[in-house]
Amino acid sequence: xxxxxxxxxxxxxxxxxxxxxxxxxxxxxxxxxxxxxxxxxxxxxxxxxxxxxxxxxxxxxxxxxxxxxxxxxxxxxxxxxxxxxxxxxxxxxxxxxxxxxxxxxxxxxxxxxxxxxxxxxxxxxxxxxxxxxxxxxxxxxxxxxxxxxxxxxxxxxxxxxxxxxxxxxxxxxxxxxxxxxxxxxxxxxxxxxxxxxxxxxxxxxxxxxxxxxxxxxxxxxxxxxxxxxxxxxxxxxxxxxxxxxxxxxxxxxxx
Amino acid sequence: xxxxxxxxxxxxxxxxxxxxxxxxxxxxxxxxxxxxxxxxxxxxxxxxxxxxxxxxxxxxxxxxxxxxxxxxxxxxxxxxxxxxxxxxxxxxxxxxxxxxxxxxxxxxxxxxxxxxxxxxxxxxxxxxxxxxxxxxxxxxxxxxxxxxxxxxxxxxxxxxxxxxxxxxxxxxxxxxxxxxxxxxxxxxxxxxxxxxxxxxxxxxxxxxxxxxxxxxxxxxxxxxxxxxxxxxxxxxxxxxxxxxxxxxxxxxxxxxxxxxxxxxxxxxxxxxxxxxxxxxxxxxxxxxxxxxxxxxxxxxxxxxxxxxxxxxxxxxxxxxxxxxxxxxxxxxxxxxxxxxxxxxxxxxxxxxxxxxxxxxx
Numbered sequence: 250x251x252x253x254x255x256x257x258x259x260x261x262x263x264x265x266x267x268x269x270x271x272x273x274x275x276x277x278x279x280x281x282x283x284x285x286x287x288x289x290x291x292x293x294x295x296x297x298x299x300x301x302x303x304x305x306x307x308x309x310x311x312x313x314x315x316x317x318x319x320x321x322x323x324x325x326x327x328x329x330x331x332x333x334x335x336x337x338x339x340x341x342x343x344x345x346x347x348x349x350x351x352x353x354x355x356x357x358x359x360x361x362x363x364x365x366x367x368x369x370x371x372x373x374x375x376x377x378x379x380x381x382x383x384x385x386x387x388x389x390x391x392x393x394x395x396x397x398x399x400x401x402x403x404x405x406x407x408x409x410x411x412x413x414x415x416x417x418x419x420x421x422x423x424x425x426x427x428x429x430x431x432x433x434x435x436x437x438x439x440x441x442x443x444x445x446x447x448x449x450x451x452x453x454x455x456x457x458x459x460x461x462x463x464x465x466x467x468x469x470x471x472x473x474x475x476x477x478x479x480x481x482x483x484x485x486x487x488x489x490x491x492x493x494x495x496x497x498x499x500x501x502x503x504x
Numbered sequence: 505x506x507x508x509x510x511x512x513x514x515x516x517x518x519x520x521x522x523x524x525x526x527x528x529x530x531x532x533x534x535x536x537x538x539x540x541x542x543x544x545x546x547x548x549x550x551x552x553x554x555x556x557x558x559x560x561x562x563x564x565x566x567x568x569x570x571x572x573x574x575x576x577x578x579x580x581x582x583x584x585x586x587x588x589x590x591x592x593x594x595x596x597x598x599x600x601x602x603x604x605x606x607x608x609x610x611x612x613x614x615x616x617x618x619x620x621x622x623x624x625x626x627x628x629x630x631x632x633x634x635x636x637x638x639x640x641x642x643x644x645x646x647x648x649x650x651x652x653x654x655x656x657x658x659x660x661x662x663x664x665x666x667x668x669x670x671x672x673x674x675x676x677x678x679x680x681x682x683x684x685x686x687x688x689x690x691x692x693x694x695x696x697x698x699x700x701x702x703x704x705x706x707x708x709x710x711x712x713x714x715x716x717x718x719x720x721x722x723x724x725x726x727x728x729x730x731x732x733x734x735x736x737x738x739x740x741x742x743x744x745x746x747x748x749x750x751x752x753x754x755x756x757x758x759x760x761x762x763x764x765x766x767x768x769x770x771x772x773x774x775x776x777x778x779x780x781x782x783x784x785x786x787x788x789x790x791x792x793x794x795x796x797x798x799x800x801x802x803x804x805x806x807x808x809x810x811x812x813x814x815x816x817x818x819x820x821x822x823x824x825x826x827x828x829x830x831x832x833x834x835x836x837x838x839x840x841x842x843x844x845x846x847x848x849x850x851x852x853x854x855x856x857x858x859x860x861x862x863x864x865x
Contacts, residue, residue: 392651394739395816396836426831441834443739443818445649471652473737475729478744482722489715496605497612 280465283332284387285458286450287358290379292370298349299374305345309455310359312339313372316352324356328383336409336457356382358457389421389448389461391468398439399446399467403432408456417452419459424449593695603696603704607678611712616673623666624720627659628727646820652732653739657819659724663717663747664810664824667754668778670716672770675709676758679860680765698861702763706853710755717747736817742838743813749845750809756849757806760856763863781807782826789832803833806845812838 293316299305307313314321320340327334344353357370362381370379393399406419421432423446430436432448440446453459496502582588594602611617631638647658682688682705691701721744725735758773765772785802792799803811808829814822815830816838822830835841 388650390650392653392736392818394736395834395838441836442815442830443653443835444820445651445654445818469736471732471734471736473735473740475652475725475735475740478735478737478740479722479725479729481744482718482725486715486719486722489711492605492711493608493612493617496608499605499609502602502605502609 281460281462282387282389283458283460284385284389284450285331285383285456286360286385286453287383287457288360288362288381288385289328289383290357290359290362290368290370291382292355292357292372292377292379294353294355294372294375294377296344296347296349296351296353296373297375303374305373307341307345308357310357311370312336312356312358312457313341313344314354314356315340315343315347316354318343321354324354331383331386331458358455387458389450389463390445391465392445392470393440393443393467394469395441395443396439397467397469398437399465400435400437401432401448402435402464404434404462404464406450407460407462408453409458409460419453419456420451421461422449422451423447596697596700599697599700600704600707603701604708607705607708608712611674611708617712620670620673620716621719624716624723627720627723631659631727649818651818652728652735653817654819655731656724656728656735656740657743657814657817659727660720660814661819662823663720663814664782664808664822664826665778666720667717667747667750667810668774668807669770671709671713671751671754672758672772672774672777674713674758675706675755676762676770676773678705678709678759679762679856680767680769684767699857702857702860706755706759706856709759710752713751713755714748717751721747739816739818742816746809746813746816746838746841746845749842749849750806750813753806753809753845753849753852756852756856760852760859763856763859777807779825781805782824782829786826786829789829800832800834803829804840804844806848808833809841809845812841 312324314324318340320336320338323334323336324339327336344351347353353372355370355372357368357379359368362368367378369376391399391401401423403421406421408419422429423432423436423438424430425438425446429449430438438446450459450461593599642655642658645658645661647654647661649655679688679702682691692698725740728735754773754777757777758770761773761776785799785805785807789799789802808826810824811822811826811830812833812835815833816835819830821827
């Protein structure tokens with residue numbers, strides 16, 4: 250009987266600990282975020298002499314560098330540190346003018362990649378299987394608790410170097426209540442259920458990366474340790490299993 | 505001079521008209537003994553005669569048994585001899601505790617108990633065994649994000665369905681099985697409060713169901729911590745509270761339904777709470793969503809507590825009959841959901857108790 254009272258008291262305390270929410274304040278943020286939705290495939294070619302009628306295509310979604318040049322070194326640093334290094338230009342003009350025998354590093358941008366179907370990189374009438382050297386990185390998502398109102402203002406979206414003239418600016422949008430809402434420049438919404446709101450970016454065809462400057466309020470960040478909750482669940486389970494074993498051991502409960 | 509003991513036949517009064525009735529002289533009357541300090545109290549004679557005189561009849565007085573310990577010089581106070589001990593029926597709490605432990609003992613012998621615990625244990629097993637496949641599936645349904653809470657909700661995607669199933673198995677068949685196996689006729693006929701019988705059995709089912717889901721939560725949180733660093737502690741608290749109240753509401757409903765049934769069935773409460781009511785409410789809401797009144801209050805019903813527990817964590821959907829209702833729920837104040845669930849559970853519990861107490865044997 251004493252065990253039963255102790256068990257009931259312990260369960261009541263733990264249930265109270267579960268019910269009383271930990272105070273968590275909403276957070277605001279004014280920040281800049283770099284992201285990319287492109288896989289980068291790499292291949293190296295030795296430039297060969299071609300016939301005069303051959304016209305070399307330089308694609309908008311591909312970057313061309315002469316191996317060992319400062320711009321090529323900058324690209325390699327970007328691959329290693331995409332958040333800290335910016336690239337300004339490729340060398341397609343210099344590559345086009347380079348003589349035969351020059352080593353050319355070609356970086357192709359792609360929005361998809363499959364291990365079982367490796368894409369090839371084309372240059373100078375040659376075709377080489379590409380090696381994936383970078384995955385997409387960065388995303389813009391916020392967690393909004395039930396009852397909170399998120400307000401997101403995007404000040405600027407700056408694209409990195411692209412291989413051709415920019416045809417249209419990158420647009421940000423969110424998908425809420427089965428509708429797409431363009432953020433121009435502010436979006437505000439109150440959620441009735443806890444939601445992770447993701448911001449989508451359109452017209453990013455050939456941008457290697459882009460940087461977003463924004464302000465946001467009404468979001469929440471994880472602030473707790475799971476250890477306490479794991480312990481609470483484990484203790485409740487162990488207590489009940491102990492009761493189960495104790496009940497099974499005693500041969501007769503009713504005298 | 506001693507008087508003879510006269511034994512008259514039964515039914516005849518001692519009057520002059522019966523002077524001719526035969527009488528039997530039973531011999532001289534026993535002389536009263538001198539009272540001494542060692543003489544034991546004389547009690548009434550046993551109704552069974554000579555043999556009965558050696559059998560204790562009642563515990564109020566010690567019988568005068570010649571040749572036994574009565575004249576052995578044994579002396580003890582009433583307190584030492586426990587003569588003032590009052591024997592009575594155990595208290596209500598004691599009875600409830602005994603019924604609770606007896607039911608827990610029955611659970612320890614049932615396979616379903618260990619099967620449910622094993623299902624909860626599958627959460628980390630499946631995740632680590634099929635990590636890539638499971639992650640890609642969860643990503644497709646929106647459960648794998650940058651935040652741990654949605655991942656935990658993904659691990660517990662089938663919580664609403666299993667809430668109904670496990671509580672139905674644990675609580676829906678207890679009372680019908682008692683009557684089917686005839687053990688209730690022995691238990692209830694004893695000086696046992698029927699309320700103790702009812703509550704003790706219910707508490708055992710509720711506690712056992714609660715343990716299973718707490719174990720599942722612990723496994724899901726521990727699995728999520730292998731991938732993430734922090735959690736939304738307040739949201740997890742809310743989700744746990746919703747699940748606990750959900751276990752209470754579901755188990756009370758199943759137990760009440762069982763008290764009305766002659767033959768136990770774990771399917772009826774499960775179908776009612778996890779399939780029928782959610783589907784009807786979802787369909788009615790969908791029909792009147794754009795043209796009729798606002799029926800979003802239907803999602804405060806306890807059959808949607810599982811979905812609410814997942815929705816508060818950020819789940820976009822759930823693996824249940826009400827899988828699409830999460831975006832339409834209002835979880836800004838879960839106090840309403842908790843209150844409705846507690847009132848629902850208490851009402852069904854009282855209804856079942858009323859039925860059990862009035863049940864004819």
